Amino acid sequence: MATHYETLGVSKDASGEEIKKAYRKLARKLHPDVNPGPEAAAEFKAVTHAYEVLSDADKRANYDATGNENGNGAQGGFGGGFGGFGDIFESFFGGGGQAGPRSRREPGRDALVRVEISLEDAVKGTVYPLQLRTAVVCPVCDGECTEPGTHPQTCEICHGAGHVQRPVRSILGQMMTVAECPACQGYGTTLPKPCPECAGAGRIASQLEKQLRIPAGVATGTRIHLAGQGEAGPGGGPQGDLYVEIDVERHPVFEREGNDLKAVLTVPLTAAALGTDLTLETFDGEQIVSIRPGTESGDTVKLDDLGVPRLRGGGRGDLVVEVRVATPRNLDDEQRELLQKLAALRGETFTEGKFETRGLMSRLRDKLRG
Template structure:
């Protein structure tokens, strides 16, 4: 005579999934052979089969229609159930062996801010993470010190259980993940008290990041295995460090070149001068030739940013801003008038400038390179 799965679990036919799960857990603790002894093994298997059927919505519907073992009929069994049954019996379902407890940890993303100098020459940065690390008490085994996981007596370490199932084509053997060990093949009877049997615990870690010279804003550096540790002693995920470049108060970066604008008085532009500029490589003296014009460019080679993965650097390009005084004393005005008279510029006539030449064309040409 077939047995009633609801009766085996001690629940009503309209029991909820949570009630079925709660009943199974209670019976498992009472009947598990590792706890109650070998004499409860057969009864425990019946409980497991009943739970495996009633905890699966599709199997439960088929069972309630009389299509599963225990109700004596086969009504309501569809071809999807049959194909699933045969694939499982053929080893194409959960027959690949026990499921490892260890799972890979998640990847993480963090960011660091770098100055232009740090990007140019490369640097090392410390990153602090608050994440999961392997438990230093059980070293990821999930077991209390001095203990090990026991082979599951329900599935004999295979991680799966076999059961007979009746279909319209006859009786077949199906397989399912063992509910006792959750498919792992082993049971942890003494979990590690430090990590509660998880094999990992939260902690703060400090990681050193080697930043190569020449990285750009938004670049991500991958540190393999430096993210959170996986549960059950699983491998750690990867840490990605995203570069954020701080805005420099003097230089603008364009690729590997650096741009700086320097203001000089119009007299210095006329006569020529020397100026000092603090570069990323220290202070440099720059010669400004006589007759320099607004937005003229002075190029200092190899003082720009290092090119990533190359032992070369861009250039430092200095743009000249010629300052014209807005207020002059009467004496200064007279001197300027004398200068204009000497140059024949005391009377100025507007001269048309052909398209493609003149100040604005020169300005357009200079900025087209950036």
């Protein structure tokens, strides 16, 4: 494989001006407008790449040291774009040839909407009436963009190519560059009679309502993917996808933690001391919460399988009820007297405003001393 110096026909110690002069001479000789053969096009590409490397001081230094302009010791090809003069080449010749006119029919964009549901709906699942304003295929022209009974016509300027050639001046002299046809915007066809409903777009804006099935177990941030239900593309192109993001409202009683539900139940001091059964209204109806005798604030009661269904894998979390013991307030004289008697019976006394607990051993010591 020839080196970049050999490609340009210069010595390894050639100056920048000598390299530039050699490139201009070869470029004029091999330019496709002068020499349209495929071999000349390949040589022109190689010459352009060689000049792009050797005209850059850093790339030339790396190339001289390693044999490669990237400095990794491996001789590179022509991939990855040329930059500099390579970019000029790409703009002149369209990256090796135009692909033809572009289609009016393009895929639609994906859409993202957010919906807010209650915690109960997240636990049980629901069907949500989703209202969506989006683009749909034009019902009059069915995406054809033209008035019914008519058809697009071949562009008279570019003759269906979608692009035209224009002369430009460069360091190589006058050259031809390729640009999008201004008459047809690159489509290769024009619309003498655009559809009156969509003005030739092939789609219109419409308000739709979908019945969205939301499965049990969703949480805030869960996204439901509806393939092919996004907006229709231009020219009646295929629909994109629709993503629905869930936002779950806060609940006045229950709070979600993973797949468990948490609730706080306040009970009277007497109920906590003696124990009782209380009723709690849940998403699964009324449930009995059994308060054990001697329950303290912060103790919990777990109700199995009454939490949130697992979105994947089956089963449900639990309902965890935290008990808070309410301290009685605004006592009347009789209630205060009763509590004082209870404290005395339990060996709990107040001396000069300080609370003291006298247990069995303390009372035995007092007896022995007496």
